[in-house]
Amino acid sequence: MELKILISRQEIAERVAALGTEITRDFAQESVVLVGVLKGAAIFLSDLARQVQVNATFDFIGVSSYGARPNPAEELQHGWDSTGEVRLTKDLDQPIADKNVILVEDILDTGLTLTYLKNNLLARKPRTLRLAALLDKPSRRKMPIRADYTGFTIPDEFVVGYGLDYAELYRNLPDICIIPRE
Numbered sequence: 001m002e003l004k005i006l007i008s009r010q011e012i013a014e015r016v017a018a019l020g021t022e023i024t025r026d027f028a029q030e031s032v033v034l035v036g037v038l039k040g041a042a043i044f045l046s047d048l049a050r051q052v053q054v055n056a057t058f059d060f061i062g063v064s065s066y067g068a069r070p071n072p073a074e075e076l077q078h079g080w081d082s083t084g085e086v087r088l089t090k091d092l093d094q095p096i097a098d099k100n101v102i103l104v105e106d107i108l109d110t111g112l113t114l115t116y117l118k119n120n121l122l123a124r125k126p127r128t129l130r131l132a133a134l135l136d137k138p139s140r141r142k143m144p145i146r147a148d149y150t151g152f153t154i155p156d157e158f159v160v161g162y163g164l165d166y167a168e169l170y171r172n173l174p175d176i177c178i179i180p181r182e
């Protein structure tokens with residue numbers, strides 16, 4: 001399978017540094033809890049955290065969607081519209097009541113996952129809740145949700161690398177690459 005680089009590691013590093021600067025400015029003199037959505041956001045969170053110059057703690061949340069996921073080849077061709085019914089597979093380790101929380105996600109696609117997670121976390125009464133998404137595919141959106149911190153807006157292509165997978169593969173690629181749909 002021929003992969004084509006869409007966003008290089010240098011471009012990612014520069015953009016992530018800029019997002020870190022924004023977060024540092026927005027939360028000056030405060031502390032934040034960075035909540036990564038497993039597994040795709042792990043690499044973005046680890047790079048972003050090192051660009052944030054305020055006290056920060058980490059937590060992780062895991063989700064899986066109900067409904068039969070198509071096989072990877074189908075998902076690549078047509079994308080996948082889950083029903084929006086999401087189930088937690090791993091909850092946070094710590095309470096977030098009265099904390100400044102930044103939910104860190106790899107990609108905002110239909111918006112169903114982040115809408116569910118946002119409502120789930122808001123019910124725990126954080127002081128503030130912001131969303132950070134490395135990638136945004138606005139053309140696929142089904143729910144009216146936007147990120148407060150967005151890395152890159154991209155076209156409707158299936159991308160892998162820097163945490164994103166195709167059938168669990170390619171998460172370790174340093175660049176963000178397109179898998180051609182042929």
Ligand code: IMP
Nearest residue numbers: 108109110111112113157158159164165
């Ligand atoms: P949403 O609920 O449709 O916004 O789904 C977001 C999730 O779909 C992400 O966390 C990814 O796991 C997955 N996803 C969406 N687009 C892509 C892609 O281009 N490559 C890899 N995973 C993707």
